[in-house]
Amino acid sequence: MPIEQTEPKKKYWEKIRELEMTKFPEFKNIEVYTPPDTKEYFYFSPSWYFHAGMITEADVKDLIRKDSKILSVGSGPAFLERMLADLGIKKENIILSDINEAVLPKNFKYFVFDMYGKWNIPEQEKYDLIIFPESTFLHERYEDDIEKEKALYGLISEALKHLKSGGEIRITHNFAEIDKYIQSVRERLTRESNGVQFIENNKRVLTVKMI
Numbered sequence: 001m002p003i004e005q006t007e008p009k010k011k012y013w014e015k016i017r018e019l020e021m022t023k024f025p026e027f028k029n030i031e032v033y034t035p036p037d038t039k040e041y042f043y044f045s046p047s048w049y050f051h052a053g054m055i056t057e058a059d060v061k062d063l064i065r066k067d068s069k070i071l072s073v074g075s076g077p078a079f080l081e082r083m084l085a086d087l088g089i090k091k092e093n094i095i096l097s098d099i100n101e102a103v104l105p106k107n108f109k110y111f112v113f114d115m116y117g118k119w120n121i122p123e124q125e126k127y128d129l130i131i132f133p134e135s136t137f138l139h140e141r142y143e144d145d146i147e148k149e150k151a152l153y154g155l156i157s158e159a160l161k162h163l164k165s166g167g168e169i170r171i172t173h174n175f176a177e178i179d180k181y182i183q184s185v186r187e188r189l190t191r192e193s194n195g196v197q198f199i200e201n202n203k204r205v206l207t208v209k210m211i
């Protein structure tokens, strides 16, 4: 009897990779795209975020099932967020934001503000998930550890004002030394007892959960 050859099961991020190659030709050959008309920013493919673990298949199912609201801070042209809408998350539940209005797709609800300043979002707006997809530039903006720690604390505190209980904040980063100042940020947030349950760093993704 011939032995049946079975294809190895595709990981979810690999499925997303296939989808994005058709949906976004920018990422056909590479997962980071630099628009030719600007040297300012580069953008990341949706699969890149699934691969990094910032968002998982279980998250997508959960977000759909619970009708959850997401805020993306520094979404840029929102490749990830547009893919999430294609995967079944309601478009009206995906809110974008950026410092630069010009890059934001106009067919989504969005806010324009500097994440390091006062957030231009009505106080009553609350989200289940707040993501910072490759947008903080913490390691480039600030020189010393004290400044970085202060800036990280500021970002999390501002995001917490708009997080529902049980919600999560997820920040992607690529700076190894982040562990140095997460501890003090965690201690400070715990001391202020504003409902923060944990701060966890998983290689590329920092997660903050609200009780």
Ligand SMILES: C[S@@+](CC[C@H](N)C(=O)[O-])C[C@H]1O[C@@H](n2cnc3c(N)ncnc32)[C@H](O)[C@@H]1O
Pocket: 041, 042, 043, 044, 045, 073, 074, 075, 076, 077, 078, 079, 080, 097, 098, 099, 100, 103, 113, 114, 115, 116, 133, 134, 135, 136, 137
């Ligand atoms: C590297 S791009 C990533 C964009 C998108 N999240 C992605 O994954 O393709 C960084 C984005 O963050 C935005 N950004 C940079 N500094 C910001 C700030 N201080 N406040 C809000 N957005 C900012 C930029 O305008 C840009 O769209």
